[in-house]
Amino acid sequence: MGKVLREREVFKTPIFRIKEIDLKIKTGKEATFSIVEKKDSAMIVPITDDGNLILIKEYFVATDDYQISLPKGRVDSGHPLDAANRELQEEIGYKANKMTPLGTLIVSPGSTRHKTHIYLAQKLVESRLQGDEDEEIELIKVPFEDFEKFIENKELTEARVIAALYIARNYLKGKKEMNLR
Numbered sequence: 001m002g003k004v005l006r007e008r009e010v011f012k013t014p015i016f017r018i019k020e021i022d023l024k025i026k027t028g029k030e031a032t033f034s035i036v037e038k039k040d041s042a043m044i045v046p047i048t049d050d051g052n053l054i055l056i057k058e059y060f061v062a063t064d065d066y067q068i069s070l071p072k073g074r075v076d077s078g079h080p081l082d083a084a085n086r087e088l089q090e091e092i093g094y095k096a097n098k099m100t101p102l103g104t105l106i107v108s109p110g111s112t113r114h115k116t117h118i119y120l121a122q123k124l125v126e127s128r129l130q131g132d133e134d135e136e137i138e139l140i141k142v143p144f145e146d147f148e149k150f151i152e153n154k155e156l157t158e159a160r161v162i163a164a165l166y167i168a169r170n171y172l173k174g175k176k177e178m179n180l181r
Helices: 078-093 144-152 159-180
Strands: 003-012 018-025 030-038 043-044 052-060 065-069 072-074 094-105 116-126 138-143
Touching: 003 159, 018 116, 030 043, 030 116, 043 052, 043 078, 043 094, 052 144, 078 094, 094 159, 116 159, 138 144
Parallel strands: 043 116
Antiparallel strands: 003 018, 018 030, 043 072, 052 065, 052 138, 094 116
């Protein structure tokens, strides 16, 4: 592991910062790395009592396209679980009476400091909070086991969302197998 000699901010926006990090690596060599630093986020896999997955379809400026996704948002302060329940209420109009942490994803560890905390949301009840989205989010309710069709049809392409859905499926499959014993 390297030793950080110096870290400095070279650019800042309300969403991210770009930093340069001077590092002394194990060989003794010194190098400078540029990274993007963002606040962590929470991503939620919401499943209704009747087994439907609630996906969302919203516009993303970076791809200039509408994408199918999961509810997610920044962890501005506090615990990621608080952000997860807030985002559920803002984006799909539900809160979860049962929220299970499924893990943390890191998308690009070589150049980005950002973690996405994944939660499985169950026992959903209607509850709406005012969101910060510029346009209305479309809800898509499908049987949970049908999510792969969206991947196969190239309608769902975000790596974090795909990973979260498979992690949730494996978790739920393990729970069913445990209940059979």
